[in-house]
Amino acid sequence: MTPATLLILVALTGSPRATLESEARAFAAAYRRPAPLPPAPREQVELGRLLFFDPRLSGSGTMSCASCHNPSLSWGDGLARGVGAGGKALARRTPTVLDVAWGQTFMWDGRFETLEAxxxxxxxxxxxxxxxEPLLAPRVAAVGRYRQGFERAFPDAGVSTTTIAKALASFERTVVSGKAPFDRWVDGERSAISDAARRGFVLFNTRAKCSKCHSGWRFTDESFHDIGVADADLGRGALPEFTKFTVLQHAFKTPSLRDTARRGPWMHDGSAKTLEEVIQLYDVGGIVKRPSLSADLTPLSLSPQDEQDLIELMKTFSAPVEVAVPVLPRE
Ligand code: HEC
Ligand code: HEC
Known part of the structure; x- marks a missing residue:
């Protein structure tokens, strides 16, 4: 093509950058953030915040929910597997509690249907x-500030395991991801993301098939899939009601990709140490090919540039938020 014909083409079709922008823009609407949810009564949320950070909720008095769901690490722990009582390694990686208010099931295998449960x-x-469990409510009720707080927040019930669970859940529903560069772009701010991320977003929704499962503003279909992670854990398939469902063997809940670049290592077992490793897993159509493997896991033939573009895209999903850490009662 001569420079003259190129100029004519550009004049006719708009610049390549404008074309890329409009190609990407076509997928944007499905990712718009929803309106905030109405909060629970403030007294319940504030009690939940105290409890979430309070190591009194552990037998040894040394571990709180925030030990593993650390707000400084996007509400995860940055480890391949959680570390529990006595330093014991847990079976799975700690997921974030960001945006759980919109979750439909909880845990990697979805075994709980509400945050309260x-x-x-x-x-x-x-x-x-x-x-x-029998020690929990008495331990909380022994603290004057909790006793009074629960009487105000739950006038008919006071401190009980039910109200403790309710307060924790009410607080968790206020843990919401911040507005990321990606959201600003979805809202129309064209320069909020790079061309690499724009290319990544087109791929995400087309050839790379990511949006088949990572759909909507939280990037999850709330469903369960085996994506071929090399691990013996049966995930949802281990739940008694699902042992006979082939597609649920080794199937895990599609994780949200909010803040994902800050939340490695990745996968339910922390086996992917870099985002490059995550993309390579998809590029080969899953590491382990079992009968349960999702039909959407097929080799993708991504170029090195495609891989980088997908990673650049995922980086635009992060938004640091300032978190108010409570002052705990000491009595
Ligand atoms: C020792 C580390 C650890 C502690 C302490 C801990 N968690 Fe978790 N949390 C995990 C792990 C690991 C999982 C995933 C377990 C699984 O899927 O089987 C998880 C899962 C969750 C989930 C599900 C998230 C989702 O998207 O499915 C929620 C909600 C949650 N924890 C809240 C809490 C609360 C509330 C507390 C305190 C009462 C707490 N956690 C204490 C490690 C921890
Ligand atoms: C068939 C559904 C499906 C498709 C298609 C899919 N994912 Fe996933 N994704 C999942 C599931 C399920 C997991 C968790 C699997 C596990 O831990 O065993 C996951 C995990 C991830 C993680 C790790 C998140 C975390 O917190 O551990 C990232 C990042 C990711 N996917 C990005 C992508 C990208 C990029 C694409 C496209 C190239 C893609 N996914 C395609 C279902 C899918």
Missing amino acids: QALSPVTSVDEMNLP
Whole structure:
């Protein structure tokens, strides 16, 4: 093509950059952030915030929810697997609690249907916080500030395992990801992301098939898939009601990609140490090819530039937020 014909083409079709922008823009609407949810009563949220950071909720008095869901690490722990009571390694990696208000099931295998149902399981689990359930409410009620707080927040109930779970869940629903460069771009700020990220976003929605599962503003379909991670954990397939479902063997909940670049190592077992390793897993169509492997995992033939573009895209999903750490009662 001569420079003259190129100029004519550009004049006719718009510049290549404008074309890329409009190609990417076509997918943007499905990723727009929703309106904030109405918060629970403030007294309940504030009690939940105290409890979430309070090591009193563990048998040894040394571990709080925030030990593993650390706000400085995007509400994860930065480890391949969680570390519980007595330094014991847990079976799976700690997921973030960012945006759990919009979650439909909880845990990698989705075994809990509400945050209230989930909240006490780490407290009483021998491997995690190891505080026997009968000791929990009396221990909290022994603290004047909690007793008074619960009486104000739950006038008919006071301190109980039910209200403790409710307060924790109400606080967790306020843990919301910040507005990331990607969101500013979705809202129309064209310069908020780079051309590499724009190319990555087109790939994400087309040839690389990421959006088949990482859909919507939290980048999750809330469903369960085997993506071929090399690990024996059966995930959702281990739940008694699902042992006979082939596609649920080795299937894990599609994780949100909010802040994902800050939350490595990745996958339920922390086996992917870099985002490059994550992309390579998809490029080969899954490391382990089992009967349960998702039909959407097929080799992608990504070029090195495609891989970098997808990584540049994922970096635009991060937004640091300032978190108010509470002053705990000392009595
Ligand atoms: C010892 C580390 C550790 C502690 C302490 C801990 N968690 Fe977790 N949390 C995990 C791990 C690991 C998982 C995933 C377990 C699984 O999927 O089987 C998890 C999962 C969750 C989830 C599900 C998130 C999702 O998207 O599915 C929520 C919510 C949660 N924890 C809240 C809490 C609360 C509330 C506390 C305190 C009462 C707490 N955690 C204490 C490690 C921890
Ligand atoms: C078939 C559904 C599916 C497709 C397609 C898919 N993912 Fe995933 N993704 C998942 C599931 C499920 C997990 C968790 C798997 C596990 O831990 O065993 C995951 C994990 C991830 C993680 C790690 C997140 C974390 O917190 O550990 C990243 C990053 C990721 N995917 C990005 C992508 C990208 C980029 C693409 C496209 C190249 C893609 N995914 C395609 C379902 C999918």
